[in-house]
Amino acid sequence: MATNGKTSNRSRALRGLPKTPTGITGFDEITRGGLPKGRPALVCGGAGCGKTLFAAEFLVRGAREFNEPGVFVAFEETQEELSRNVLSLGFDLNQLIRQKKLFVDYVRIERSEIQETGEFDLEGLFIRLNHAIDSIGAKRVVLDTLEALFSALQNELILRAELRRLFRWLKDKGVTAVITAERGQGALTRYGLEEYVADCVVLLDNRVVEQMSTRRLRVVKYRGSFHGGDEYPFLIGENGISVLPVTSLGLTHEASSQCVSSGVAGLDAMLGGRGFYRGTSILISGTAGSGKTTLAAKFIEAACKRKERSLYFAFEESPSQITRNMKSVGIDLAPIVQEGLLKFHANRPTYQGLEMHLVSVHDAIKAFKPKVVVVDPVTNLQEIGSEREVKSMLTRLLDFLKMHQVTAMFTSLTSGGANLDQTELGVSSLMDSWIIVRNLESSGERSRALYLLKSRGQAHSNQVREFVLSKKGLDLLDVYVSDGEVKVGSEKLAQQARDQEKALIAREQGQVKNLSLERYRKTIAAQIEALKADLEVREAEARIELATQKQRMANTGKAQRIMDRHRFVDRKEE
Amino acid sequence: MPTKNSHPKAIAKKQKVRKLQLRLYVAGQTPRSIAALANLKQVCEERVPGKYKIEVIDLLKKPQLASGDQILAVPTLVRKLPEPIRKIIGDLSNKEKLLIGLDIA
Numbered sequence: 001m002a003t004n005g006k007t008s009n010r011s012r013a014l015r016g017l018p019k020t021p022t023g024i025t026g027f028d029e030i031t032r033g034g035l036p037k038g039r040p041a042l043v044c045g046g047a048g049c050g051k052t053l054f055a056a057e058f059l060v061r062g063a064r065e066f067n068e069p070g071v072f073v074a075f076e077e078t079q080e081e082l083s084r085n086v087l088s089l090g091f092d093l094n095q096l097i098r099q100k101k102l103f104v105d106y107v108r109i110e111r112s113e114i115q116e117t118g119e120f121d122l123e124g125l126f127i128r129l130n131h132a133i134d135s136i137g138a139k140r141v142v143l144d145t146l147e148a149l150f151s152a153l154q155n156e157l158i159l160r161a162e163l164r165r166l167f168r169w170l171k172d173k174g175v176t177a178v179i180t181a182e183r184g185q186g187a188l189t190r191y192g193l194e195e196y197v198a199d200c201v202v203l204l205d206n207r208v209v210e211q212m213s214t215r216r217l218r219v220v221k222y223r224g225s226f227h228g229g230d231e232y233p234f235l236i237g238e239n240g241i242s243v244l245p246v247t248s249l250g251l252t253h254e255a256s257s258q259c260v261s262s263g264v265a266g267l268d269a270m271l272g273g274r275g276f277y278r279g280t281s282i283l284i285s286g287t288a289g290s291g292k293t294t295l296a297a298k299f300i301e302a303a304c305k306r307k308e309r310s311l312y313f314a315f316e317e318s319p320s321q322i323t324r325n326m327k328s329v330g331i332d333l334a335p336i337v338q339e340g341l342l343k344f345h346a347n348r349p350t351y352q353g354l355e356m357h358l359v360s361v362h363d364a365i366k367a368f369k370p371k372v373v374v375v376d377p378v379t380n381l382q383e384i385g386s387e388r389e390v391k392s393m394l395t396r397l398l399d400f401l402k403m404h405q406v407t408a409m410f411t412s413l414t415s416g417g418a419n420l421d422q423t424e425l426g427v428s429s430l431m432d433s434w435i436i437v438r439n440l441e442s443s444g445e446r447s448r449a450l451y452l453l454k455s456r457g458q459a460h461s462n463q464v465r466e467f468v469l470s471k472k473g474l475d476l477l478d479v480y481v482s483d484g485e486v487k488v489g490s491e492k493l494a495q496q497a498r499d500q501e502k503a504l505i506a507r508e509q510g511q512v513k514n515l516s517l518e519r520y521r522k523t524i525a526a527q528i529e530a531l532k533a534d535l536e537v538r539e540a541e542a543r544i545e546l547a548t549q550k551q552r553m554a555n556t557g558k559a560q561r562i563m564d565r566h567r568f569v570d571r572k573e574e
Numbered sequence: 575m576p577t578k579n580s581h582p583k584a585i586a587k588k589q590k591v592r593k594l595q596l597r598l599y600v601a602g603q604t605p606r607s608i609a610a611l612a613n614l615k616q617v618c619e620e621r622v623p624g625k626y627k628i629e630v631i632d633l634l635k636k637p638q639l640a641s642g643d644q645i646l647a648v649p650t651l652v653r654k655l656p657e658p659i660r661k662i663i664g665d666l667s668n669k670e671k672l673l674i675g676l677d678i679a
Contacts, residue, residue: 108644113660115675118610118667123601124633124645131637153647153663 017224020068020140020176023061024054026243030228031219035200040170040177042197044189045204050215050236051180053089054204055142056082057240058178060091062140063101070140071132071175072104075148079104089240103132109152116154122162126169133175141170141177150191167196188220199223205231214353217243233355242359244396255279255457260372260407263302264295266476267435270452270461275302276433277457278371279405281398283428285412286437291448291469292411293317295437296374297326297333298474299409304336308371311364312344315380319344330473343368354385358393362400373401378410378427394427432456437467440488447489449479466492594618594626594676595655601648602634606665610649613666621678651675 019033028034035041035058043051059070074082082104083093096102105128133141146163153159170177179197184190194201201221207214216231234243259274268275276282282299284292300310314322322344323333336342345364349357365373375397381390394410401408410431428434433455440447451464466477466488480492487495563569598614600607611630618626633640633648643652647663653676662675 105641107641107646109646113658115660115662115671116664117662117671117675118664119606120647120649120664121606122646123648124599124640124650125647127601127633127637127648128640128645131640149646 019225020062021066022058023065024057024241024243025239026232026234027217027241030217030232030243031200031222032226035176035178036222036225037176038171038174039199040167040179040197041200041202042179042181042189042194043202043204044181044183044194046183046206049183049204049206050234050241051204052077052082052144053086053236054202054241055144055178055180056086056091056093057089059102059140059142060086060093060096061240063096063099068139068176069101069103069136070142071129071136071138072102072142073129073132073144074104074106075109075143075145077144078106078108082106088238089236090238091240100136103136103138105129105132107148109148111152114152120155120158122149122159122166126166130173133173139175141175142180143177144180145182146179146193147181147189147191163193164196194221204234214355235355235359237356237359237363239363242362244355244358254405256405260306260308261302262295263298263300264467264474264476266465266467267295267450270463270465270476271433271455272459274458276407276455278407279402280407280432280456281401281430282407282409282433282435283412283431284409284435284437285414285428287414287439290437290439291450291467291474292413292437293322293376294326294329294331294469294474295435296376296409296411297322297329297331300333300342300372300374301331301336303372303407304339304341307341309340309368310342310372310374311368311370312342312346313361313364313373313375314344314346315349315375316377317346319346328471329469330471343370349380349384354381354389354393357381357384358397361397365400365404365406371406373406373408374411375408376411377413379413391427391430395430398430428453433458442487442489443491443494445489445491447492449488450476593655594622594653594678595629596626596676597629597631597643597652597654599631599633599640599643599645599648599650599652602632607649609667610651610665613669613672614651617666617669617672617676617678621673653677 018037019031019035020037021028021034043054045051056072059072062068062070072082077085079093079097086093093102093104097104107125107128129141132138149159149163150156167179179193181189181191181193183203184192188194188201188203198221200219200223203218203220205216205218207216215234215236217234218231219227219229232243234241256278258278259271259276260278261268261275262271284295286292296312300312303310312319312322317325319337323337326333333342337344343364345360352360361375378394381393385393398408410427412427431454434453435450436453437448437450440449448467448469449464450467452460452462454460464479466479468475468477480487480495482495482499596614596618598607598611600610611628614628618628631639633645639645643650643659643661645652649663649665651662651666651672653660653662660675660677662672666672
């Protein structure tokens with residue numbers, strides 16, 4: 001598979017096959033360096049698929065970027081026509097001709113003027129070509145379209161022999177040549193030119209699927225070199241042809257640890273207080289009217305506050321509609337647009353093919369150099385391509401955005417009833433952060449809820465939050481969870497009231513219980529006091545009795561002794 | 575272009591279709607170009623003696639002249655006058671075709 005530009009140099013050294021870079025965006029990546037140097041290459045395709053433009057760009061880029069002058073032998077268009085046609089791609093042929101970097105030779109062959117009698121050869125063409133090449137020291141040659149010869153000359157035997165000689169001659173001359181040819185029925189070219197130009201064959205195709213045309217390019221054959229064999233979509237844009245190798249971009253982008261605010265304080269808090277990482281991609285998916293665009297507008301507003309540029313790709317609403325609508329929720333985009341910090345890029349997806357969209361997005365981003373990009377809604381692209389194509393386009397877009405450290409926000413519409421965890425395009429795995437907004441419908445009203453399904457590399461809240469759109473803007477509220485259910489809106493209030501009432505009753509009941517307990521405590525305490533007093537009384541009584549008894553006994557002893565004294569009792573033995 | 579042969583239109587009209595102005599493009603003295611010139615001269619002498627003019631241009635010597643008359647094949651005979659311009663390519667070996675091509679049959 002094709003890889004990024006750096007490997008082309010390596011592979012060139014590795015393979016040893018010298019190549020001539022075409023300068024056509026993406027093509028050199030696919031072919032790992034360009035067309036075979038010093039050899040003719042065949043570019044074939046049906047009418048209007050861009051053969052002539054491919055050839056012209058090959059020469060113009062060669063002259064401008066690689067300092068390789070080129071000769072354009074035009075069999076179908078005059079120099080003026082050709083100049084005019086390619087001027088739309090920003091190529092000024094006349095200037096290059098003046099600078100002697102380009103030589104356009106219009107070869108006109110009119111069948112009606114020509115009679116053939118006897119043997120001839122095409123030495124005249126060779127001489128013209130040679131003269132043109134030598135006059136500017138050309139390294140590149142384009143023959144567009146050689147097949148015109150077949151319709152002009154009857155003697156095909158001579159013609160074929162001469163063509164073989166021509167390609168041989170071009171090789172000997174050491175020029176890298178592009179020969180264009182019309183596509184034939186069941187064959188690559190109508191007159192079998194691929195038979196002679198065997199080194200490199202590029203097939204261009206313009207296919208219409210469901211009223212949308214997509215141009216595709218395929219390297220059918222590249223002798224002696226590895227090449228991408230897929231069909232690559234390509235575009236003819238304002239800057240010429242760009243081939244978009246589906247797998248060209250490696251996963252080499254730098255990951256920033258810097259964060260950018262989402263514009264909603266509550267959301268930032270959910271994202272660990274800092275917002276999204278710069279250069280990441282954020283998906284906001286949700287049902288219709290759930291506030292996706294508003295979140296995107298908030299994000300843009302925040303970017304503009306940081307004085308960063310944002311680009312808004314609107315596929316559903318016109319810029320003025322978005323501006324008006326956002327004003328209703330307190331986001332004024334108009335001054336930001338005037339300031340030049342925000343640019344809208346609005347068109348219907350059906351306006352052009354998917355690939356064309358990709359290129360116009362590329363071009364717009366390259367021109368405006370935004371830090372923040374919003375695509376709203378990305379799901380509308382589905383109208384113009386299959387799921388696979390849209391995903392492939394988005395992958396390339398995301399890679400491109402990440403390479404440029406652009407933080408991108410995509411909104412995605414989930415149709416009612418669909419699984420919220422599944423985006424319709426299956427792009428969620430490409431996204432770094434995924435916010436789901438949903439409508440919760442209960443008790444006759446609709447409320448919006450938001451939660452983060454994922455945010456790569458960030459500790460983030462798992463909570464479902466209610467979000468409210470009002471004139472003041474956008475606010476995130478805590479949702480109310482009661483009896484294991486999420487309650488929002490007025491039901492939340494009702495539930496809160498109910499719960500408060502319940503709590504009040506419970507509190508009162510508790511107080512009552514407390515009171516009775518207190519009384520009981522007091523009773524018990526009184527009883528304890530009474531018993532204590534009783535005990536004290538008894539103790540006192542006992543003490544008195546004891547003392548009395550002692551006294552009595554003492555008194556008895558005393559009387560005995562007195563009596564003894566009186567009766568002279570001798571009680572010494574005691 | 576050699577100015578000698580580009581007659582003003584007035585003169586061309588006066589001379590009407592009588593005077594043939596021919597230009598033969600060749601690339602070097604190849605047998606084919608020699609044959610072509612010989613064939614041409616023969617036919618002209620036979621049909622329009624004295625009323626023709628042949629200019630031979632060797633593209634090897636003057637390659638810049640090839641584009642003027644839109645020359646691809648050699649030899650190519652160009653009938654400059656009378657108009658319209660006609661081109662006959664090949665060694666002119668087919669006399670019939672040459673006569674038809676020059677419109678002097």
